[in-house]
Amino acid sequence: MPFTVLTSKIEHETNTFSPVPTDLDRFAQRILLRGNALATSYQGTRGSMGATFAAAERYGWVLRHPIAASATPSGKVTDEAFETIAASLLAEAHGLDGVLLHLHGAMVTESFEDGEGELLRRLRLAVGPDIPIVVTLDLHANVTQAMADNANALIAVRTYPHVDYDERGTQGAELLQRAMLGEIRPRTVIAKRAMMRGLDGGKTQGGPMRELVERGEAIEAAGKALVVSVCAGFTAADIHDIGPSVTVTVDAGQEAAGQAIAEAFMDHAWETRAYTSANHLSIADAVAHAKAGEQGAIKPLVMADVTDNSGSGHYGDATNLLAAMVAADLQRCIFHAIYDPAAVQAAIALGVGRTGPIELGGRHDSSAGGGPITLTGEIVTLTNGRFQAFGPMGGGTWKDVGPSALFRVGGIDIVLVTNNGQATDLAQVTSLGCDPLRAATIAVKSNHHFRAAYEPIAREVITVLGGGLGSKIASGGTFHNVRRPIWPLDPLEVSP
Numbered sequence: 497m498p499f500t501v502l503t504s505k506i507e508h509e510t511n512t513f514s515p516v517p518t519d520l521d522r523f524a525q526r527i528l529l530r531g532n533a534l535a536t537s538y539q540g541t542r543g544s545m546g547a548t549f550a551a552a553e554r555y556g557w558v559l560r561h562p563i564a565a566s567a568t569p570s571g572k573v574t575d576e577a578f579e580t581i582a583a584s585l586l587a588e589a590h591g592l593d594g595v596l597l598h599l600h601g602a603m604v605t606e607s608f609e610d611g612e613g614e615l616l617r618r619l620r621l622a623v624g625p626d627i628p629i630v631v632t633l634d635l636h637a638n639v640t641q642a643m644a645d646n647a648n649a650l651i652a653v654r655t656y657p658h659v660d661y662d663e664r665g666t667q668g669a670e671l672l673q674r675a676m677l678g679e680i681r682p683r684t685v686i687a688k689r690a691m692m693r694g695l696d697g698g699k700t701q702g703g704p705m706r707e708l709v710e711r712g713e714a715i716e717a718a719g720k721a722l723v724v725s726v727c728a729g730f731t732a733a734d735i736h737d738i739g740p741s742v743t744v745t746v747d748a749g750q751e752a753a754g755q756a757i758a759e760a761f762m763d764h765a766w767e768t769r770a771y772t773s774a775n776h777l778s779i780a781d782a783v784a785h786a787k788a789g790e791q792g793a794i795k796p797l798v799m800a801d802v803t804d805n806s807g808s809g810h811y812g813d814a815t816n817l818l819a820a821m822v823a824a825d826l827q828r829c830i831f832h833a834i835y836d837p838a839a840v841q842a843a844i845a846l847g848v849g850r851t852g853p854i855e856l857g858g859r860h861d862s863s864a865g866g867g868p869i870t871l872t873g874e875i876v877t878l879t880n881g882r883f884q885a886f887g888p889m890g891g892g893t894w895k896d897v898g899p900s901a902l903f904r905v906g907g908i909d910i911v912l913v914t915n916n917g918q919a920t921d922l923a924q925v926t927s928l929g930c931d932p933l934r935a936a937t938i939a940v941k942s943n944h945h946f947r948a949a950y951e952p953i954a955r956e957v958i959t960v961l962g963g964g965l966g967s968k969i970a971s972g973g974t975f976h977n978v979r980r981p982i983w984p985l986d987p988l989e990v991s992p
């Protein structure tokens with residue numbers, strides 16, 4: 497008898513400081529797929545779901561794939577969205593041999609601070625104690641005891657930018673197959689410290705995160721644990737279980753050894769908690785730097801506004817950086833992007849080849865990086881916003897950012913999009929007719945993921961404090977629900 501395996505992708509990174517509710521429409525704007533449409537979207541692609549379909553073919557599984565739901569980070573997931581998505585999954589949670597689930601691990605719903613913990617609790621209840629549940633996670637997961645208790649294995653990605661979902665999906669499938677065959681009985685333990693953030697925000701180019709990932713892989717290779725997962729956590733979440741974690745998955749009976757590994761890893765995370773590789777510029781300094789280098793540039797300067805990063809749940813419509821770029825009259829420049837459905841509609845009404853004024857951006861909160869600005873320029877391109885992403889993070893999947901426009905103001909090509917989303921793939925601009933290789937300057941809204949696609953083509957990368965929602969949270973975000981004491985809110989020398 498072939499094994500019957502349940503899989504789904506249910507992802508949200510919830511910024512509890514964003515007032516924008518994450519309802520089913522927000523999921524539908526990014527990914528909300530079921531049944532055959534889901535299979536068609538992921539078969540043959542790189543990523544956690546693509547790897548799952550490939551594994552099902554390799555191992556001869558009967559695969560149930562009721563739902564893939566992923567929304568751009570934003571405010572709390574509505575109860576209606578959570579219950580609808582959970583019901584789709586749980587309706588198939590019977591008569592199974594195993595589960596391979598792909599989650600983010602930082603979902604907060606209107607009713608549950610720990611969305612994934614609640615989902616896994618219900619799933620465990622439905623399938624019983626003996627069916628293995630293997631879960632892949634984003635390394636920005638705020639991992640909880642409930643997640644570790646109700647899943648047999650937690651496998652976080654090991655790269656930031658996250659380019660190893662395919663490998664982690666394959667690893668999860670192998671582990672699940674061994675568990676279903678009865679070769680192993682995986683159990684997962686977790687360690688945390690009294691810290692809200694650390695591990696350099698999860699950056700894996702160097703620093704403490706990289707060191708722990710490499711140590712974890714050595715432990716796996718030596719057979720001392722089945723999986724070692726290091727998560728940096730997600731900081732824009734006012735929840736009890738915020739912060740970095742290490743989970744170790746071992747065969748049943750080895751939990752104490754696994755816990756010792758997890759504790760030693762978290763000791764290192766604690767000791768290095770203040771380490772940061774960030775070196776952000778002001779808008780004025782960044783724009784001056786761009787202006788000084790644009791003449792004769794044969795490769796672009798890429799500058800990222802880390803404070804209006806929709807990938808962290810920011811609004812994606814801050815205008816201060818763009819306004820400064822326009823004022824400086826930058827040339828051969830691409831700006832990605834202003835999330836503003838109304839501005840796109842104005843561009844459509846104006847029409848391709850026409851010139852006119854368009855009011856854009858700043859719709860959510862003018863104190864978060866600038867209010868609406870009116871610019872006069874030419875509508876160069878209009879598209880339906882669909883493109884195939886072949887970059888390191890895209891894996892060949894189709895993206896849909898909704899109706900989009902390329903609006904040329906002086907020497908700046910401004911991308912206007914209907915659905916919010918950070919810069920992760922060159923096709924986000926090439927699909928509108930821009931050639932990023934020919935630009936002198938490219939501005940994006942992203943913290944770090946943009947590097948996967950944009951760093952290889954850049955002559956230099958800088959990061960900018962644009963005054964967006966990220967700045968507001970960093971300077972004035974008040975946390976009511978986090979466990980106390982906790983660093984850096986409390987001046988701790990040792991983790992209690």
Ligand SMILES: [Zn+2]
Pocket residue numbers: 634635636658
């Ligand atoms: Zn992440």
